[in-house]
Amino acid sequence: MKKTITILTFLSLLLTIWAAVLWLLPSAADTTNTNKTRYGLNEGLELVELNNGATGKRYVVEDANGNELFTIPLRNCMLDTRYRNGQLRFRELATRREGFIDRDGIVTFTTTAADSILPKDMQTAATIAQTSNEANSGINTYQKASASIGKGAQSIPTVSLQKIAKDNPFYKEAAKVLKGKMSVDDAKNRRMILNYCEHFRTAYTTKDIPFLRQVFSDKALIIVGNMVKPAADNGKCQAGGSRVTYAIHSKRNYLLRLSKVFDMNKNVDVSFSDFRIMRHPTMDGIYGVTLRQQYKSDRYSDDGYLFLLWDFRDKTMPLIHVRTWQPAEAIHDTNEIINIQDFNLE
Template sequence: MNDKLKYIVTSIFLSSLFAVLYTGCKQDSIEINALPFQENEGDNWGLISTNGKIEIPSGSFTRQPSAVVNGMFSLPDEKGYYQLYELKHPTHPTSARRFAQVGHFFEDVTLAQEFPDSPILVIDRKGQSINNIGISLHYDIILAHNFAEGRALFCTRKGKYGYMDTQGNILIPPIYDQAYDFHEGLALTGNTNDKGETSYQLIDLSGNVRIQIQDTPALLDSQPACGLIKYNNCQSGQCCYLSTTGKEGLFLPDSIREAFRFRHNAAIIHTDHGAGLIDREGKLLIAPTYEEGFIVGNDRVCLRTGNEWQLADFEGNSLGEAKKSYERISTFYPSGLAIVRSGTQCRWMNRQGKPADNRTYHCIAEDPSALQLVPQVFVRKNTKTENEENNSANRPEKKGTVSASSSITASASSSTMASSSEKSSPGNDPSAGKPHTTCIISSDEWKNIGKQNPFYAEARKILSGKLAETDAENRQVILNYVEHLRTSYTTKDIDFLTQLFSEEALIIVGKVIRSTPRTDGKYLPQHQVEYNIKSKRTYLERLKVLFKQNKEINLQFSDFKIMRHPTQEGLYGVTLRQKYSSDLYSDDGYLFLLWDFRDEATPLIHVRTWQPRMLDDRTPLPEEEIFNIRNFNLQ
């Protein structure tokens, strides 16, 4: 195994946790009262307030509750259905009603579904239905986001987007080909003409156009933040910000290769030398000498050097005990505390970078959807009869079937509607504005694939009947997902990739460096492969740039193998050969993906590595050097 890559994997896999990247100027106003936590490894769950007070002791819940938002949380039962609870009465649900999916209470109401694929409901804090938005005299609503600023974005079966109020009344008709959640009183919407050209505008909460965005070749961010909306000029590559008030925007110098949304009137930027921080006027606050950074609160930023994070102020001054570094630092909650992790323990930290108390915990589980960093998506793909819905009430769907695979990717299939920092720019995806669906291949279709298909051997193994039912189902889900993974590069489906990787995924990418022959008789220099470790966010942001720079990207898979972990149930390693080609670059190498099925509703990838097929022009990578699940210590 390449010594450098071996060191990367063995020393970082279990210790390097990447932070969720918080953006925008709004999230601090969301009232998150408490988060799920475990005091010790192996404990059941409790709830701890965001000021560090234990509300419900660890071990009180056998299953993980949701975050507590505006005093409300949900708790799954043994069948995976959720009941509603109030923090002040945590042992008795507010009603006996159960839901397959229920949202956070950002308002006095939220969205819910009683069964998978059933009509989308607006419910109150007692679980009572206010409105059934899946049934309309005029529109067939198949997808909706939970409320943001009193408006819920929805999509009809015809692929048109609109907004409803908290009573489920359609306030802004579905007239848009693309639309996004409201933020700071504005939402980005777009319509596409017969030539495939999309014009964008910012609308207010009543649907009135505030700003008509000039029709120029640009990649727009999906969300305004701090009175600015970021875009990249496709012709010059320049990073710019458009003012949402109609005033002059902000144009950054060419040395800045990428910039991100503003938060607390500052934004992270990237140059060829690293990451730094600018203010609203574009003035450099922190020199771009760090590997990565993200803003965690008012006048607070996290900066990464190597594999650890430090807390700093907006002038770059390190804060905390002897400039201590952490593997992860969360955003600061309104209480003034953030969660930090080091080793196997986490604790609360104050704004000065010091421990809030002397207590440590095994886990404090954050929820990006509670912070409205990612939307809660409700999907209704099929129209079922009332009898079919009632018959499915006590029959949760298995993963691996056609319907289950569809439900697994429901939140990813919301395409252009996500509002997190990892969301694709609307001009970036040629299929933006249309609900995506996973490439679902049925068992009958797998039976008929030819021997030339890269999945042939694994498909025959699944259909042989010699595997345990759950194992066979998991493997079929992997086949479907990997086929969609291949096509996601061709279609530039960044939403699918966002859903696929876990927030703390270890992603190792490699790039073959081309050069002229050497004079010492060797065909390539010693270091012809450049490896980089990327967080999920950095990896996806880089993909967005690649998608923008290349008109065509193609992947070809072969030598596809699935290996189940010998002792850890639900973990699978996937190894395959990948030929990558684009307008600007091509390579041939081996891809390894570590799949986790321990959360049955959402299989995720925790590890992604790449190795070149050839060590040099004459020497193939030895078979024993190709990564598989045995290379990872998962005990």
């Protein structure tokens, strides 16, 4: 009997591990039969369409020697087919927002459709080079994302790693990359993390639900902490004795709740500090990001520690598998902050 229980326990453990592996493994991409469509060299750069058949299309930019520089970091967009004055113009089909990709692959939003500045001769060509719904996002350089929602929206200038100021929350991690002591792949991944985390921050200030829907894995684990203060007999909160409760949300539920918050608040401001990147010791492309987040809106404000588990194994579509938030007042020691070591991914 004991032997049977032991065997069943072992099999159950194996199934659990196998399920976790299947959950994390990216889908295999068939790169053996890739058809290329070239749109012509201009200003030393060329837009190239890569069609992998069943896995869909993606667009890259190559230099004059045919070296791939970066993947177009957009999805469901209409693209110009050539660079003009160092810019590759685009328009998002869903939001009608417009912008450009510079020579380093950095995205900047500039206008809405009402203020369209797309070249007139782009309209026909762009339809040919339209990124598909299956094309995935992959920005491989840091940007202070530019965003616009209607006229008068705030525009955030693009900044390179070398220009990040010492008081910027990303400065320490950017300096590590610039020292050049990391492997090429690790440095690229960290650049992408810096870029995506800034875009992630501005997604809250600009209420960019489509970006958040894109970047969260469909099976994302989202944990939100909340301080609960016991009430006295008179109904008022007592000093001391607070405890933390945690709620687990699905991606769908979290985004629905967030949409309601955005609708009820005209202004939302999010700032980061204590930013730190940790690479998984054995799984390439898996990174943990811990940071302190100060959130303020018209109706609510909080201060807490955010953890994001990023998966960069598919270079064209980085995903967040885990997001946790802990109230700052519940943290008495840095060891209490959730980090990548708290998750068994193997």
